[in-house]
Amino acid sequence: MCTYLTEKIGISGSAKGASGWFTVTDASVYFDHPVHAPYGHTLNIDFLAPEQGPSARVAVELSAESARALAKAIGAVLDSAPPGLE
Amino acid sequence: MYDAILAESIMITGHGGDSIEAYSARPMQPGPFGGVVVIHHMPGYDEQTKEIARTFAVHGYNAVVPNLYWREAPGASPDDAAAVARAAGGVPDERLVGDVAGAVAYLKGLSSSNGKVGTIGYCSGGRQSFLAAVSLPLDAAVDCYGAFVVGTPPEGMPLKVGPLVDKTPDLSCPLLGLFGAEDKYPSPEHVAELEAALKAAGKTYEFHTYEGAGHAFFSVNRPAYRPEAAMDGWQKIFAFYGKYLAA
Numbered sequence: 001m002c003t004y005l006t007e008k009i010g011i012s013g014s015a016k017g018a019s020g021w022f023t024v025t026d027a028s029v030y031f032d033h034p035v036h037a038p039y040g041h042t043l044n045i046d047f048l049a050p051e052q053g054p055s056a057r058v059a060v061e062l063s064a065e066s067a068r069a070l071a072k073a074i075g076a077v078l079d080s081a082p083p084g085l086e
Numbered sequence: 087m088y089d090a091i092l093a094e095s096i097m098i099t100g101h102g103g104d105s106i107e108a109y110s111a112r113p114m115q116p117g118p119f120g121g122v123v124v125i126h127h128m129p130g131y132d133e134q135t136k137e138i139a140r141t142f143a144v145h146g147y148n149a150v151v152p153n154l155y156w157r158e159a160p161g162a163s164p165d166d167a168a169a170v171a172r173a174a175g176g177v178p179d180e181r182l183v184g185d186v187a188g189a190v191a192y193l194k195g196l197s198s199s200n201g202k203v204g205t206i207g208y209c210s211g212g213r214q215s216f217l218a219a220v221s222l223p224l225d226a227a228v229d230c231y232g233a234f235v236v237g238t239p240p241e242g243m244p245l246k247v248g249p250l251v252d253k254t255p256d257l258s259c260p261l262l263g264l265f266g267a268e269d270k271y272p273s274p275e276h277v278a279e280l281e282a283a284l285k286a287a288g289k290t291y292e293f294h295t296y297e298g299a300g301h302a303f304f305s306v307n308r309p310a311y312r313p314e315a316a317m318d319g320w321q322k323i324f325a326f327y328g329k330y331l332a333a
Contacts (some may be wrong), residue, residue: 017282020234028169028173030172032128033128033129033209033302033308035168038308040300040301040302040310042307046169053159053162054158054166054167054170055162055163055166056170057166059165059169064292
C-alpha cells in the first residue's frame with residue numbers, strides 16, 4: 001500500500017548529493033514503498049533543501065530493523081558525547 | 087508484418103489548462119486504434135510505467151502516460167518528483183480527473199484513433215483509474231490493486247483521499263479489477279465490498295484475485311513482482327481492452 005505516513009521536521013546541516021554538498025533545511029521521514037531497496041516497505045529519510053528544487057534531495061531507504069538500529073546508534077552517540085560540544 | 091511504434095515525451099493540456107509532460111507510445115500504422123491512458127503508480131512517472139505504455143503500443147493501442155507530478159517537479163527525476171508529491175499528500179482528485187481528461191482528449195485527437203479510450207492504473211493509480219471512470223465518459227477502465235476505492239486511510243495517515251465506492255452508480259464503462267489475495271490495501275474484503283457495489287448498481291465488471299500475490303505484483307523491478315499473476319493479468323487486460331476498446 002501507499003502509506004503516505006510522513007513526519008516532516010526542520011533541520012540544520014549539510015548533505016552531499018549528486019552535485020556536491022548543499023545546505024539542508026528540511027527532512028521527511030516516512031514508511032512506504034522504496035524506489036530501490038529490496039523490500040516491500042522501508043523507512044525512508046529525505047534530506048531536503050526545498051528552495052533549491054526537488055532534486056536537492058539525499059535519500060536513504062532502510063529496512064525497518066536497520067532504521068531502528070540507526071536511530072538507537074544516533075541516540076547513543078549523542079548521549080555519550082562530552083557535554084558542551086553540541 | 088510492419089510493427090514499428092513511436093514513443094516520445096510530449097506536452098498535453100491537463101487540468102485547468104496547464105501544460106503537463108506526458109509519454110506517448112503509438113503504433114506507426116493508420117489504425118484505427120483504441121487509446122489507453124496509463125496512470126502511473128505512487129512512485130511516479132518512471133521507466134517501468136513508460137515500458138507499460140510501449141507494451142500497449144506494440145499490441146495495437148495508442149497509449150499515453152501523463153506525468154501527474156509535473157507541476158510539483160518539472161524535469162526532476164521520477165523518484166525526486168514522487169518524494170515531493172507524497173510529502174504534499176498525493177495528487178488532488180480534481181486535478182487527476184482534469185489531467186486524465188486532457189490525456190483522453192489527446193488520444194481522441196490522434197488521426198489513428200477509433201474514438202474509444204480506456205484507463206489503467208496501478209497502486210494509487212488503480213484508485214485514480216476508478217476515479218476517472220466515475221467522473222468522465224470512458225469506454226473501459228482497469229483498476230490494478232487500487233487502495234481506498236473502498237475504505238478510508240487509517241487514523242493518522244495524512245493521505246488526502248476518501249472512498250469512492252459511493253460513486254459506483256456513476257461508473258461510465260466496464261471495469262476490470264486485478265488484485266492480490268495477500269494485499270491489505272485493498273484487502274479481499276475491500277474487493278468484495280466494491281464487487282457488491284458494482285452488482286447493486288448493475289455495472290459490467292470482471293474481477294480477478296491472484297493467490298500468492300500481494301500489492302504491486304505487476305512491478306517488474308520490485309520484490310513484489312509475481313510473474314504468474316502479472317502474465318495472466320496482462321492476458322486479462324488485452325482480452326478486456328480487445329472487447330471494449332479495439333472493436
